[in-house]
Amino acid sequence: MDTTHLLVTDLEVDTALTEQSVPLAVRTVWQLLRESDVRLSEAVALDVPDVELADRVVVLRETREGGVFEADVTSATAAQLAELIGTRQSGPVFTIDGRRLGADEVAALFRKVTGKSVHALGFTRQVRSHRGTDRPRIVEQAAPVQGPTKPA
Numbered sequence: 001m002d003t004t005h006l007l008v009t010d011l012e013v014d015t016a017l018t019e020q021s022v023p024l025a026v027r028t029v030w031q032l033l034r035e036s037d038v039r040l041s042e043a044v045a046l047d048v049p050d051v052e053l054a055d056r057v058v059v060l061r062e063t064r065e066g067g068v069f070e071a072d073v074t075s076a077t078a079a080q081l082a083e084l085i086g087t088r089q090s091g092p093v094f095t096i097d098g099r100r101l102g103a104d105e106v107a108a109l110f111r112k113v114t115g116k117s118v119h120a121l122g123f124t125r126q127v128r129s130h131r132g133t134d135r136p137r138i139v140e141q142a143a144p145v146q147g148p149t150k151p152a
Helices: 010-017 024-035 040-044 075-085 103-114 119-131
Strands: 057-060 069-072
Touching (some): 010 024, 010 103, 024 040, 024 075, 024 103, 024 119, 103 119
Antiparallel strands (some): 057 069
């Protein structure tokens, strides 16, 4: 099964993450999805107390599996989270115009900017992890090998 359409390249993600017309809250969700096993629904459900900036960890409470899990974040993502949270002690982490950011908004903007599903971020990360490399290898199907031709 050809899954190359499900992969997103580093260039596509880097371009999306620097797109200034997209709110920082949305770009930070994308970054979180790119670098961790956090699902989109879990990311947008994060509240300020779930972010432990000093330890660069987000605590996931609303997971499919039930239970509480932690996900590490990079220092760059931690800095973006700190900017989004500011001095707030409570409320949702990801907000736009004072309301919690929705998963549908995040997904729609990613598709608008990249032409791909936001779930491609997670799929690409899984492929990289499975292959033991930081870069997904998109393998083109080789043309069928033809047998020797008969002389005319």
